[in-house]
Amino acid sequence: MKVAVIGATGNAGSRITTELLKRGHQVRAIVRSQNGISAKNGLEVANSDLSDSVQLAEVLKGADAVVSAYRPPTDDSNQIIGTTKRITDAVKKNGQRLLVVGGAGGLFVAPGVTVIASGFLPEPALPIATAHEQVYKDLQVSSADWTYFAPAGLFEPGERTGTFRLGKDELIADASGNSRISMEDYAIAAVDELENPKHRGERFSIGY
Secondary structure, eight states: OEEEEETTTSHHHHHHHHHHHHTTOEEEEEESOOTTOOOBTTEEEEEOOSOOHHHHHHHHTTOSEEEEOOOOOTTOTTHHHHHHHHHHHHHHHHTOEEEEEOOSTTSEEETTEEHHHHTOSOGGGHHHHHHHHHHHHHHHTOOSEEEEEEOOSEEESOOOOOOOEEESSBOOOOTTSOOEEEHHHHHHHHHHHHHSOOOTTEEEEEEO
């Protein structure tokens, strides 16, 4: 399978890229600048600033699936909304699958209560959380072939254990109420979904 990874040099994107290559898939890394990444066996590199869906569709052509691990500037979280719309348009034009690396803010912690609505999110985390929530809402009304993959509350580099739990729209937490997942284990589940789709047109979640 050939997978185009947008944001392939970022925290989540680089780990998904590594997992794909580890399993023998071909990867096209879509980056703004080729600094820090170079083509090698199984990996090709292409440039896009993600500002034009027509140009992006050309860059994505030939891939069986697309992963959007785009991360917006910290001072302008809403950029992810428009950028994901352009990515979705490009993928739809090409007839490709799209897996979006999402956020945990829109997941439910109680019936009808999301992480955002619970009031437990620290103030600095609200802009990116609410932007991700809008991304998910936009996907829900899109006719593209999409999957939104929401991580646990704490989503950071760690170990590749291969042991985790999957859910749908709920925040997954352990018996102590801690919600976390390593980016390495998230990458395993993301590639599993690409290889064996079970969540087309919906959101799913992960945690320990």
